[in-house]
Amino acid sequence: MAMHWVASSWSAPEEWDFVEYEVPRPGVGEVTIEVHAAGVNPADAKHVAGPRPGVELPVAIGYEVSGVISAIGPDTTIGSGPAEIGDEVIAFRVSGGYATALTIPAEKAFAKPTPLSHPEAANLLLAGTTAAEMLAVTGAAPGETVLLHGASGAVGVSVLQQAALRGIRVIGTAGTSRFDVVRHFGGTPVAYGPGLADRVRAASEGAAVAAALDAVGTAEAVDVSLELVADRARIVTIAAMGRAEADGILAIAGSMPASARFRDDIRGELVRLAQNGELVVPLARTFPLDEAPAALALLTEGHPGGKLALIPAR
Structure with missing residues (x-):
């Protein structure tokens, strides 16, 4: 039997359950993945943490994985x-990635970029597609100067590279x-x-x-953005949704239909960039899959120094 993490109640990670489950056999248009690593993100x-419209308990946790196809449905091709x-x-954009194996729609799977470890x-892709959308919706163009709040975080580092x-x-x-992280990826850092x-003006x-582009959601980030950028349609946040509504700036999220479409459409391009060595993922640390709450605790503390991944036991 496979194992996966589920939230049986609206709760914090330490209250989730790590349980056995039966992985469905893939049908037409589906593949089963033996998970070698699961990405860890704040959204997980x-x-x-609380009830969400259209979401019913229990909820299988995790949105992105890397692994090996262990079964494939008839007449099926993957996204790539x-x-x-x-x-x-x-x-990416799967349900239940914190698992030893899972069956998913095949269009969500892409050949793993060979320069990257699992x-x-x-x-x-979660950080990468978010970064790509932030640049796209603000119309950032060659030769322009943009301000990025949270430049050394996961989304920020992908924004810098792209x-x-x-x-x-x-x-x-x-x-x-x-x-040093901001400089390494081509940005000009400011405290x-x-x-x-x-x-920022001096820089x-x-x-x-x-x-x-606001990837932190603080009042300072929004206030300074409003002070420096004349066109509010060129300010975007992924974390200050209340301010977006109040101040007339853009807000994006994977749960929004337009964001979901954009992020699905850009997946292949980001995979290509990673395959060419033009997009990297700084990794701070891995945890065993059964220690998922500890990984999320480290993420919540602030700056782990790179991405975190969960590794199923073999």
């Missing part, structure tokens, strides 16, 4: 094309201990805190700040 806990048992794949690959590939200059906020707007060296 956030989305079962033909596939066979034994192929290494990644999958723990790295399992963390490519922006650099397009010739977009990024001024990124971070703690001083993380400035958050009082005086942030003036530090821009006279260039207008064309857009602002």
